[in-house]
Amino acid sequence: xxxxxxxxxxxxxxxxxxxxxxxxxxxxxxxxxxxxxxxxxxxxxxxxxxxxxxxxxxxxxxxxxxxxxxxxxxxxxxxxxxxxxxxxxxxxxxxxxxxxxxxxxxxxxxxxxxxxxxxxxxxxxxxxxxxxxxxxxxxxxxxxxxxxxxxxxxxxxxxxxxxxxxxxxxxxxxxxxxxxxxxxxxxxxxxxxxxxxxxxxxxxxxxxxxxxxxxxxxx
Amino acid sequence: xxxxxxxxxxxxxxxxxxxxxxxxxxxxxxxxxxxxxxxxxxxxxxxxxxxxxxxxxxxxxxxxxxxxxxxxxxxxxxxxxxxxxxxxxxxxxxxxxxxxxxxxxxxxxxxxxxxxxxxxxxxxxxxxxxxxxxxxxxxxxxxxxxxxxxxxxxxxxxxxxxxxxxxxxxxxxxxxxxxxxxxxxxxxxxxxxxxxxxxxxxxxxxxxxxxxxxxxxxx
DNA sequence: ATAAAATTTTAGATTAATCTAAAAATATTA
DNA sequence: TAATATTTTTAGATTAATCTAAAATTTTAT
Numbered sequence: 001x002x003x004x005x006x007x008x009x010x011x012x013x014x015x016x017x018x019x020x021x022x023x024x025x026x027x028x029x030x031x032x033x034x035x036x037x038x039x040x041x042x043x044x045x046x047x048x049x050x051x052x053x054x055x056x057x058x059x060x061x062x063x064x065x066x067x068x069x070x071x072x073x074x075x076x077x078x079x080x081x082x083x084x085x086x087x088x089x090x091x092x093x094x095x096x097x098x099x100x101x102x103x104x105x106x107x108x109x110x111x112x113x114x115x116x117x118x119x120x121x122x123x124x125x126x127x128x129x130x131x132x133x134x135x136x137x138x139x140x141x142x143x144x145x146x147x148x149x150x151x152x153x154x155x156x157x158x159x160x161x162x163x164x165x166x167x168x169x170x171x172x173x174x175x176x177x178x179x180x181x182x183x184x185x186x187x188x189x190x191x192x193x194x195x196x197x198x199x200x201x202x203x204x205x206x207x208x209x210x211x212x213x214x215x216x217x218x219x
Numbered sequence: 220x221x222x223x224x225x226x227x228x229x230x231x232x233x234x235x236x237x238x239x240x241x242x243x244x245x246x247x248x249x250x251x252x253x254x255x256x257x258x259x260x261x262x263x264x265x266x267x268x269x270x271x272x273x274x275x276x277x278x279x280x281x282x283x284x285x286x287x288x289x290x291x292x293x294x295x296x297x298x299x300x301x302x303x304x305x306x307x308x309x310x311x312x313x314x315x316x317x318x319x320x321x322x323x324x325x326x327x328x329x330x331x332x333x334x335x336x337x338x339x340x341x342x343x344x345x346x347x348x349x350x351x352x353x354x355x356x357x358x359x360x361x362x363x364x365x366x367x368x369x370x371x372x373x374x375x376x377x378x379x380x381x382x383x384x385x386x387x388x389x390x391x392x393x394x395x396x397x398x399x400x401x402x403x404x405x406x407x408x409x410x411x412x413x414x415x416x417x418x419x420x421x422x423x424x425x426x427x428x429x430x431x432x433x434x435x436x437x438x
Numbered sequence: 439a440t441a442a443a444a445t446t447t448t449a450g451a452t453t454a455a456t457c458t459a460a461a462a463a464t465a466t467t468a
Numbered sequence: 469t470a471a472t473a474t475t476t477t478t479a480g481a482t483t484a485a486t487c488t489a490a491a492a493t494t495t496t497a498t
Binding site: 446454458459460 | 471474478480496
C-alpha cells in the first residue's frame, strides 16, 4: 500500500500524540502538531480511515490500527536511523539532524533502511537517546527519569531528553550536558528549584526547566 | 528559491535532453522522458519560465538559464553521490541504485550533500562511470568510446555505459563486464558484427548491441 | 438541565500537477 | 505554395491537500 509524504506525517503525529496520552487523539491536537487546521485534519482522517490505517468515528477522536501503528513505527525507525547516520558518519551536531531526517524518513525502500541499519551496526538508540524500532517494529523503552526527580547526592547518566527543540539541544551541548555524561546532584536551591550539578568534575547550575527536560538513567 | 520535487525532475530531464542534442528541447521530448503529456509539460514550462529557470518562447522549445542549469547539475550531483554511497557503503548492486537515488536526489540540504561528498572522499565518477559535478557544478567529461569502435587487437578499460537500464546492468555484471575491467578485442564476426573479447583471461562473445553500449577508455 | 463555550465536521474555494479534447501554430511534402 | 501532418498550446476537468466560514456536536459551567 502506498502512503504519501503527507499521510505519513499524519500517522507519525497520531502515534506520538497517542503514545503520550494513551488514548484517542483529538482533531485539534493533530492540527496543532502539524501546523494545519482542524478542517484539513478531518479530511485526512477520513482518507486514513478509508485505508484502514486509523479507527475513526466522527467527533470521537482517532486511534491507529495495527497497520497504521506499524507504518508509523517504520517511519520513526527510518527517522532515527538517519539521525544516527548523520551524527555518526557525517559529523552533524545533534541539533542539526531533525529537519533533514524529516525529509529522509519518507524515502521508500526497505532494502535501503535495512542496509543502513546494518551499516550502522543496529543501533538501539538515536543521538537524542530515543529508542529505534527494529524491522519488526519492536523496541525497548528505557526507564528514564528527569533530573528534577533526583535528590541531593544522587548520581545518574544523561540518557535522554524530553524537549527536542534545537535551542535546548544547543544549550545542552554548550554545557557538556550530552548523552552518556555522568552527573551528580550537589544541591537544590529552594528559592527557584534550580539544581547545582557536578559534571565532569565541575560545578554547574541548571534551572528547574532544564532539570525537568533532561532525563537520566540511575547508576 | 524553492523547487518542488516535480520541478526538479523537469529541470533534470531538460538538462539531459539538451546535453545530448545541444539545442532547444521539444515539449514532446520532455513529455516522453517524464511519461507525461505534452499539455502538462506546457503548463510546467510556463511555471519554470516564470521562475527564471528556463528560456521559453511558445512553440520554440526550451533551454535552461544559468540558474536552471546550476539547479539541474546540483540534482545530478546529489543523484550520483547517493549512488556511490549505496554501492560503496551499503553494498547495493549497480543495477539496484537508480530508483532509490531518484528519491534521495530531492532531499534539500547543502550541508548533507557536502558532508556526504566528503564522507565518500570526493568521488569523481558514480558506479556507472558518469561524472559527478562538484559543489560548483564543475565536472570533467571523460573521453570514452564504445567497444564497437575498437579494432582487432585493441585493448581498453571498461569505463562507462550508454544504456543505463537495469536489465543491461544486470547482464554486464553477470558477465564480468564491470567498471575497471580490462578487455581486448580478439575478433569481430563479420556476419552480425558481434565481438569476441578477452576478459580476465577468458574468451567471451558480446553482441554488437552490447558493444555499442559499453564504453571504454583506451589504455 | 440548560445555556454557553469549545470542538469537530461540512460546504464550498483554492493551488499544484495532472489529464483529454479541441484549437492554433509550425513543419513537411506533393 | 497549398494541403496535410505533426507539434504545441489552450480550455476545461480532475485529484490531493489545503483553507475559511458556517453548521453540527460535544463538553463545561451555571
